[in-house]
Amino acid sequence: MSILDTAKQAAAGVLSKLRPETPPDPLIARQATPGKHGSLGTSVPRIDGPRKVRGKARFAAEVPAEHLTYGALVFSSIPRGRIASLDTAAAEAAPGVVLVMTHRNAPRMKPPAGFMSDPRAAGSSTLPVMQDASIHWNGEPVAIVLADSQEQADHAATLVAVTYEAAPARLNFAQQISQSHQPESVLGEPPMIETGDAEAALAGAPIKVDITYETPRHSHAAIEPHAATVWWDGEDLVIHDTTQMLHQTRWTLAGVFGIPENRIRILSPFVGGGFGGKGLWNHQILAVAAAKLAGRPVRLALSREAVFRIAGGRTLTRQRVALGAKADGTLAALIHTGTVAMTEHNNCPEQFTFPARHLYSAETFLLEQRVTDMDMLANTFMRAPGESVGTFALETAMDELAERLAVDPIELRRRLEPQQDPTSGLAFSSRHMLKTFTDGAARFGWDRRNPVPGSRREGEWLIGLGVATATYPYYRMPGGAARITLTRDGEARVAMASHEMGMGTATVQAQASADRLGLPVERVTFEYGDTALPHGTVAGGSSQTATIAAAVTAASGKLIADLLQRAGNDSPLAGLSAAEVEARDGGLGHREKPELFESYASILSRAGLEELVAEADAPPPGEAKQFSMHSYGAQFCEVRVNAVTGETRVSRFLGSFDCGRILNPRMATSQFRGGIIMGLGLALMEETQFDERSGRVMNPSLAEYHVPVHADVPEIDVIWTDIADPRAPLGAHGIGEIGITGVGAAVANAVYNATGKRVRSLPITLDKLL
Amino acid sequence: MPITINGQSVAVPTDPRVSLLDLLREHLHLSGTKKGCNQGACGACTVLADGERILSCLALAVQFEGRSVLSIEGITDDGALHPLQQAFIEHDGYQCGYCTPGQICSAIGMASEIERGVPSAVTADLASDSIDLTHEELRERMSGNLCRCGAHNGIVDAISETYASRTGASRPAVAEIAE
Numbered sequence: 001m002s003i004l005d006t007a008k009q010a011a012a013g014v015l016s017k018l019r020p021e022t023p024p025d026p027l028i029a030r031q032a033t034p035g036k037h038g039s040l041g042t043s044v045p046r047i048d049g050p051r052k053v054r055g056k057a058r059f060a061a062e063v064p065a066e067h068l069t070y071g072a073l074v075f076s077s078i079p080r081g082r083i084a085s086l087d088t089a090a091a092e093a094a095p096g097v098v099l100v101m102t103h104r105n106a107p108r109m110k111p112p113a114g115f116m117s118d119p120r121a122a123g124s125s126t127l128p129v130m131q132d133a134s135i136h137w138n139g140e141p142v143a144i145v146l147a148d149s150q151e152q153a154d155h156a157a158t159l160v161a162v163t164y165e166a167a168p169a170r171l172n173f174a175q176q177i178s179q180s181h182q183p184e185s186v187l188g189e190p191p192m193i194e195t196g197d198a199e200a201a202l203a204g205a206p207i208k209v210d211i212t213y214e215t216p217r218h219s220h221a222a223i224e225p226h227a228a229t230v231w232w233d234g235e236d237l238v239i240h241d242t243t244q245m246l247h248q249t250r251w252t253l254a255g256v257f258g259i260p261e262n263r264i265r266i267l268s269p270f271v272g273g274g275f276g277g278k279g280l281w282n283h284q285i286l287a288v289a290a291a292k293l294a295g296r297p298v299r300l301a302l303s304r305e306a307v308f309r310i311a312g313g314r315t316l317t318r319q320r321v322a323l324g325a326k327a328d329g330t331l332a333a334l335i336h337t338g339t340v341a342m343t344e345h346n347n348c349p350e351q352f353t354f355p356a357r358h359l360y361s362a363e364t365f366l367l368e369q370r371v372t373d374m375d376m377l378a379n380t381f382m383r384a385p386g387e388s389v390g391t392f393a394l395e396t397a398m399d400e401l402a403e404r405l406a407v408d409p410i411e412l413r414r415r416l417e418p419q420q421d422p423t424s425g426l427a428f429s430s431r432h433m434l435k436t437f438t439d440g441a442a443r444f445g446w447d448r449r450n451p452v453p454g455s456r457r458e459g460e461w462l463i464g465l466g467v468a469t470a471t472y473p474y475y476r477m478p479g480g481a482a483r484i485t486l487t488r489d490g491e492a493r494v495a496m497a498s499h500e501m502g503m504g505t506a507t508v509q510a511q512a513s514a515d516r517l518g519l520p521v522e523r524v525t526f527e528y529g530d531t532a533l534p535h536g537t538v539a540g541g542s543s544q545t546a547t548i549a550a551a552v553t554a555a556s557g558k559l560i561a562d563l564l565q566r567a568g569n570d571s572p573l574a575g576l577s578a579a580e581v582e583a584r585d586g587g588l589g590h591r592e593k594p595e596l597f598e599s600y601a602s603i604l605s606r607a608g609l610e611e612l613v614a615e616a617d618a619p620p621p622g623e624a625k626q627f628s629m630h631s632y633g634a635q636f637c638e639v640r641v642n643a644v645t646g647e648t649r650v651s652r653f654l655g656s657f658d659c660g661r662i663l664n665p666r667m668a669t670s671q672f673r674g675g676i677i678m679g680l681g682l683a684l685m686e687e688t689q690f691d692e693r694s695g696r697v698m699n700p701s702l703a704e705y706h707v708p709v710h711a712d713v714p715e716i717d718v719i720w721t722d723i724a725d726p727r728a729p730l731g732a733h734g735i736g737e738i739g740i741t742g743v744g745a746a747v748a749n750a751v752y753n754a755t756g757k758r759v760r761s762l763p764i765t766l767d768k769l770l
Numbered sequence: 771m772p773i774t775i776n777g778q779s780v781a782v783p784t785d786p787r788v789s790l791l792d793l794l795r796e797h798l799h800l801s802g803t804k805k806g807c808n809q810g811a812c813g814a815c816t817v818l819a820d821g822e823r824i825l826s827c828l829a830l831a832v833q834f835e836g837r838s839v840l841s842i843e844g845i846t847d848d849g850a851l852h853p854l855q856q857a858f859i860e861h862d863g864y865q866c867g868y869c870t871p872g873q874i875c876s877a878i879g880m881a882s883e884i885e886r887g888v889p890s891a892v893t894a895d896l897a898s899d900s901i902d903l904t905h906e907e908l909r910e911r912m913s914g915n916l917c918r919c920g921a922h923n924g925i926v927d928a929i930s931e932t933y934a935s936r937t938g939a940s941r942p943a944v945a946e947i948a949e
């Protein structure tokens with residue numbers, strides 16, 4: 001995002017403050033008696049459940065096509081330099097080979113527009129794709145082979161002979177930190193926030209901690225590898241992709257290939273896990289280019305190794321947290337600074353200082369994000385980018401401070417509870433963070449924790465409890481539109497090109513739309529996953545639920561106005577304005593007079609219509625500019641650490657959350673647990689290992705990049721406040737990302753309580769505990 | 771000799787490099803069996819070969835001549851939901867659904883291993899002729915099936931509800947459910 005955009009955003013913020021506040025979503029009040037009125041707040045089973053358990057949900061790599069070719073990639077083996085020689089003859093002569101594409105014969109393509117450079121852009125990197133001999137990271141594709149079968153393509157790819165002229169590369173993070181600089185902005189916010197003289201306040205504080213924390217690179221490791229099945233139909237391009245940014249990918253590819261957007265259709269009805277990683281990478285561009293050259297459809301299903309080589313993950317961080325406390329435990333200084341590795345050709349600065357901007361009161365703040373450019377695959381957004389690793393540092397430091405102060409960690413958070421947003425000064429829209437601690441502590445049995453580390457032992461096992469704050473911002477994305485098609489038989493189809501990656505999008509939006517339109521949920525379908533539908537926004541920032549709901553609300557307003565107009569003078573609704581009616585019981589009725597009611601079927605049939613369509617854009621998301629809107633939580637963890645082997649097992653876990661209204665308890669539980677479990681991976685095992693000599697990822701497989709397995713995951717208890725945020729559509733905040741935040745620190749703090757050892761560098765592997 | 775896949779007779783592929791997984795997915799368009807790693811690390815490709823759970827990505831199709839393979843599409847023969855599939859829906863044992871067919875096939879195979887008294891690393895009494903399907907046993911035995919969405923709790927609940935009452939001392943007919 002450019003400085004200009006940032007300035008524009010700031011100006012918009014000022015304007016929106018002057019705007020009158022919009023009234024709360026009427027569905028918040030109506031939801032008060034779930035079951036009686038509508039389906040929000042009830043555990044409607046996933047609409048796509050039967051397809052998923054039968055294996056009938058079709059993913060991008062599974063779409064059949066006539067005369068399909070299969071792609072395989074060849075990766076550079078140096079991090080920076082040039083291709084010196086390239087011999088494709090043997091590969092071209094191999095059985096079944098249809099095409100070998102390299103920079104020599106690839107069509108000319110413009111570089112992709114980078115994500116965040118424009119709201120419509122999706123490029124994970126702005127590097128040109130296979131346009132010349134230059135190499136920018138170890139693993140960059142240097143050739144794509146197409147063959148009649150995957151076996152033939154894989155074999156032929158091994159026959160492509162490449163030599164390189166290597167150039168010096170920046171690979172050592174510790175060395176590169178001295179070259180770091182502030183990024184222009186951090187997701188539209190300033191890279192640095194400074195109030196008062198925090199360093200001086202720290203120096204003068206009677207009790208302080210000043211500690212460095214480190215977190216490694218992470219991989220999303222969605223079980224479905226990235227894949228695209230693509231074909232050209234004359235000038236039209238069809239892409240079956242697995243993506244969390246449909247329209248943004250379309251706009252960006254239109255620019256890369258110099259064709260109009262409306263000649264491209266991208267479909268992505270199911271995404272086998274995204275977590276931020278399913279964006280626009282080299283493979284879609286290469287598949288489309290190769291399909292053009294070969295004149296045949298292409299399936300490029302990345303191998304697991306290829307995912308690690310060409311689809312980026314979370315970057316590594318080095319963070320400093322310094323807390324200067326007064327004797328009463330309040331903060332004189334809160335400092336959170338640090339550096340992450342990035343590249344010159346992407347914009348993902350891993351916003352690890354964001355939690356400290358909004359969580360605790362302090363007299364002075366110094367919060368600074370820096371980046372250092374390295375020669376590596378572009379890093380990207382991964383579940384709670386910034387907040388996940390930022391809360392590890394901040395919340396471990398809070399635990400360290402609580403110990404120095406000899407106060408309970410929960411009591412410390414009580415003393416630091418701010419009355420308004422501590423850095424923006426905005427009023428909180430809905431903040432019940434302390435309640436999450438109180439409720440969680442009671443349920444978890446926090447009072448049984450002995451603050452003296454190492455004091456609880458059962459045989460070989462040391463047992464400890466830890467707690468940490470979870471937090472994630474409320475986001476609603478601009479630019480979405482929804483269409484409602486109401487049919488004469490009283491059914492509604494609601495459509496928006498949004499994404500289902502396991503969050504339950506279609507189910508919860510069918511619930512919300514049903515309540516919005518006064519229809520039973522069985523009569524509503526939600527269509528998504530196709531750029532032929534009204535414009536969708538990125539499935540990121542836990543924003544989809546609010547974003548879609550705002551667009552559907554706008555469309556339903558239009559639909560109701562149109563219905564009233566068409567109802568005519570013979571209708572019981574004659575003469576009523578939109579403000580006087582509400583959608584209920586399969587039709588429209590006067591808000592106070594039950595007798596003034598007409599069903600949709602009756603309105604449409606009198607008007608001689610089979611169906612009525614309304615489409616509208618969502619209003620711009622002003623609410624988060626007027627208020628500090630965030631979700632909160634308290635993560636409670638019990639670990640057992642083996643005194644002999646140093647092995648850590650998580651034996652109990654409770655997440656207690658304040659995320660506005662919970663719309664579907666069963667699916668919400670799954671979302672929270674999913675985030676927490678990824679957090680257990682972050683805490684205990686996950687690390688994408690990067691060879692600082694060669695720039696090569698050393699563990700590009702699921703056998704060596706470890707994620708939590710069944711044996712690592714205890715029963716995870718989840719509770720929530722269920723207090724609606726009056727400024728959010730449906731009263732709800734997104735819940736996909738907050739679950740991972742705070743988990744690293746909750747585990748680390750529990751490990752400390754068990755063993756007396758502070759691990760300040762993730763993951764907490766047993767070698768660090770011996 | 772052909773392979774029997776979900777009751778249908780299928781010719782072995784001419785290219786001996788074709789894995790059982792790719793035979794299913796690319797040749798037969800039985801894409802319910804998923805590919806998560808193609809190297810034996812994730813379990814997404816689990817199918818039942820003569821009732822045993824196997825990783826079809828590590829199996830060459832030609833090895834299965836004359837044998838009978840069941841994929842997710844074939845675990846019930848009338849199109850109805852298997853009780854375990856129903857339990858996955860009830861317990862939300864999935865999110866994205868990509869690991870799901872592998873989890874279900876694996877659990878069916880696991881339940882018959884329990885029934886046959888095959889011990890695991892956490893089985894305390896190796897001499898006992900009945901094994902209780904405790905959560906610990908179940909988690910240990912299902913750990914070859916990764917789920918990145920974090921649906922572990924729902925998966926464990928779905929499997930134990932389906933099989934817990936059918937295992938242990940009474941030695942139930944898991945095979946009946948598997949059919």
Ligand code: FES
Pocket residue numbers: 804805806807808809810811812813814815816825826827828
């Ligand atoms: S695809 Fe076979 S184990 Fe991963």
Ligand code: FES
Pocket residue numbers: 223272273502863864865866867868869870916917918919920921
């Ligand atoms: S449900 Fe997505 S990987 Fe298991």
